[in-house]
Amino acid sequence: MRLHYIVEAQEFNRAMLEELFDIAGEMEHVVWEGGSKLLDGKIMASLFYEESTRTRFSFETAMLRQGGSVISTENARQFSSVSKGETLEDTIRIMNGYADVIVMRHYESGAARRAADVSRVPIINAGDGTGQHPTQAFLDLYTIQKELGRLDELDIAVVGDLANGRTARSLCYLLAKYRNIRIHLVAPEVVRMRQDIKEYLARHDVWFQEETNLRAIIGQVDVVYQTRIQKERFGDRADDYRAAQGVYVIDREMVERMKPASIVMHPLPRVDEITVEVDSDRRAAYFRQAQNGLYIRMALLAGCLGKDLQRQPSEVQFSGN
Template identity: 60%
Template sequence: MDRHILGAKQFDRSGLESILSAARAMEQVARSGGSQLLAGKIMASLFFEPSTRTRFSFESAMTRLGGQVISTENASQFSSAIKGETLEDTIRVISSYADVIVMRHYEIGAAARAAHVSTVPILNAGDGAGEHPTQALLDLYTIEKELGSIDGISIAMVGDLTYGRTVHSLAYVLANFRDVTIWFTAPENTPIPQTVKEYLDEKGVRYYEESDLRQVAERVDVLYQTRVQKERFPSQEEYEKAAGRYIVDKELMDRMKRTSIVMHPLPRAGEITPECDADPRAAYFRQAENGVYVRMALLAQALGENQAKE
């Protein structure tokens, strides 16, 4: 595995299968009380954007493996960044304090900049509207656990597909699997970026753009709903064009196959109604839990450890 995790395109199928296998082992480790695999190691949690699930799941993962965590909840306000320090200088210093850095930043490409100067592995926990590769890996793990296989699935990616970094990364990793069909369902002002479509074309992946969610919901194995991210829109007017356009409710789920699942990277903001939570096909909270196991595997691999060395 590459020393850093910067984007989903860096993975091939063999690498993905290795991570999924490691995550399965780590799930058993977590359920049996954790381990001391990373005892003596320190993870720096450096988030320039707010986060709950990603930051806590990484910190939980490190703790379950016996490691320690140093963190700041909002690095853009509570670090030297507010004094004008460059990202590169921040990383140079923090990489001397920790063995691995998990970073979220508001700028596309920030993780690559950090990796260029860091002396320790950088794990990209989201770079603006760019990518969120570790989310894509836990999404793969969830699909495999829920459906039994990733090959041959059909998936609808719904909502804000322009600024939704999770769907960009998920589309990239799915390109490594066979006979996958992707449906992109988005408001007119937040379509899937052309760069993502070009990558899928290059890899020979079938995809369709379809605005009718009800029609798509009947066909797919996975309905991957996303939040319309108000904070990323250039204006309130543009946000309002997209907000509330696609809602997953009981009526929509009644149209779906009995074997399909609904996923969401969370947080949700009204795009999946609470009445759906009791449906066994609602996988989004199980998906969030899976993040801990996948990130345990990623931390262990980034630090050159494996379960056998315990």
């Protein structure tokens, strides 16, 4: 697996995802063994044009656990401040002189693509505006694969803010690559899934249905993918927010209606759409899901930095501790 950039989830086909997940599985062992020195001497730049400490930490840990180093800013807007006016392209060209791989979060949709177009070193999109956040989409799929042992033959309820939730939208997109998928779109009226994804699912012959009664279907699904109602999207309409917020809550009573082998996922952070009493249930997979992000990002960094794990497994060096 050799990757030059990771800008959009759809660049990965089923075979690539399978290879990615195999390598992520290897990475779990690497972490367990105390890390590797695979990326010793390599430098990753965290170039964040908006703050996202959670995502930044996940990538930086993924680099450090493999013996690499990091240069980091959550203040990259300063590069292109109004008074100075540098273009993103110039910034990337300069960063090419420093880093071996650039992980970029940007406030504008399409920024990662523009960066990849001029960069000599690999670019990994860590979220650009309302666009893509491909590594989140990969870790979601990887979690399902790992928890349920399959990605075909799935019955899944995607719940919450489906209009604005980047992760819910990406998940639907990727699931269309698999066989016999059934998707229940469960959203408050004001944040229903937008037309583009529904058309996409129809075009790819994926069974889906818009639902309003989560309780009625929760007993039949393999995955509940819960998402946060994003208060910041409602502006002044605080009443609308509160109405949407309280509609679909996973509490103990709800989780006990679920099948024993099913799981509850959430991209985090959560507010109260999953109550804390659910955390101790074996089906609560959301903290394991967050942890999986580390393995996926380790695999992607190794792939970007030219380490062909599949072909030359002996190249992976473990450092005992």
